[in-house]
Amino acid sequence: GLVYLNGEWLAPEEAKVSVFDRGFLFADGIYEVIPVYQGRPFLVEHHLARLHRSLAAINIPDQPEGFWQDLTNQLITRNQVTDGLIYFQVTRGAETKRSHLPQTVLTPTVFANVSPLQLHWDTPAPANVVLYEDIRWLRCDIKSISLLGNIMLKQFAEQRGAIEPLLHRDGSITEGASSNYFAVKDGVLYTAPADHLILPGITRMWVLQLAAQLNLPVREEAFTIRELAQLDELFLTSSSREIQPIAKIDDIIIGNGRCGPLTQKLVEAFHESKRAHLA
Ligand code: PLP
Numbered sequence: 001g002l003v004y005l006n007g008e009w010l011a012p013e014e015a016k017v018s019v020f021d022r023g024f025l026f027a028d029g030i031y032e033v034i035p036v037y038q039g040r041p042f043l044v045e046h047h048l049a050r051l052h053r054s055l056a057a058i059n060i061p062d063q064p065e066g067f068w069q070d071l072t073n074q075l076i077t078r079n080q081v082t083d084g085l086i087y088f089q090v091t092r093g094a095e096t097k098r099s100h101l102p103q104t105v106l107t108p109t110v111f112a113n114v115s116p117l118q119l120h121w122d123t124p125a126p127a128n129v130v131l132y133e134d135i136r137w138l139r140c141d142i143k144s145i146s147l148l149g150n151i152m153l154k155q156f157a158e159q160r161g162a163i164e165p166l167l168h169r170d171g172s173i174t175e176g177a178s179s180n181y182f183a184v185k186d187g188v189l190y191t192a193p194a195d196h197l198i199l200p201g202i203t204r205m206w207v208l209q210l211a212a213q214l215n216l217p218v219r220e221e222a223f224t225i226r227e228l229a230q231l232d233e234l235f236l237t238s239s240s241r242e243i244q245p246i247a248k249i250d251d252i253i254i255g256n257g258r259c260g261p262l263t264q265k266l267v268e269a270f271h272e273s274k275r276a277h278l279a
Helices: 022-026 044-057 067-078 148-159 202-213 225-230 261-278
Strands: 003-005 008-010 029-037 084-091 109-116 127-133 164-169 180-185 188-190 233-238 242-249
Touching: 003 067, 022 084, 029 044, 029 261, 044 067, 044 202, 067 084, 067 109, 127 148, 148 164, 180 202, 180 225, 202 233, 202 242, 202 261, 233 261, 242 261
Parallel strands: 127 164, 127 242
Antiparallel strands: 003 008, 003 109, 029 084, 084 109, 180 188, 180 233, 233 242
16 A cells, blocks of 8 residues: 655655654654544544644644644545554654754654554453563653553563563553553453553543443542452453453453453443444
């Protein structure tokens, strides 16, 4: 498919960025990922709102009104996307003197492409995660392209046969390397609050809305390491995985290792909301 780079539509191997780009030299940029179902972007206003917030947080000038919505539509139509994941990346731009603070007024580098997405219409088999210290910085709310901490944590999880790390800071669970977590205890749904320690996942937000519609009691309160062994259910959320039940944290089996009833309810509500989106 065609990729977008600074106003041009190019074959992927034709898209080239300067070695002086601040994304390359400093990871000075942000990104966004938007799922597309049957040619329609899902929860796009929420994803674009987060993109605007990420840009504002690191003082990269935003694009003109309507730019991102238009680019979203063009990516889908030019690539005839049915199900896919849109990727947007904006860096502060390029200048030939390497300097932490830019020495001139820069034009941001804007890149966008689409990759294939496997849609879920059943309940995924429960997967394993591993508990690990959250070694990342204190502005995890910004969707920064600086992902070294996330990559190291993901490698650690993979080496232990897990799909994700379950990260903790000061005894509390924060999130995953590329996902948010929800725990169920005594019929109540818990998830870490959307503060500086987590990325406010759009899937997280959507699951909170679905839970409210189902009248499930929800607390945006972090659950703790001490409580892990007593959890009834655990699942993670992300745009690509949607709702993924968790069977095991290290050697702790959650529930009986199967998808719990509340998780199942939310998976079904999520599928229903996708069908409504497609209708
Ligand atoms: N947390 C982190 C650190 C992420 O990188 C991601 C997405 O990749 C998420 C959470 C989930 O966010 P979303 O539901 O918007 O995909």
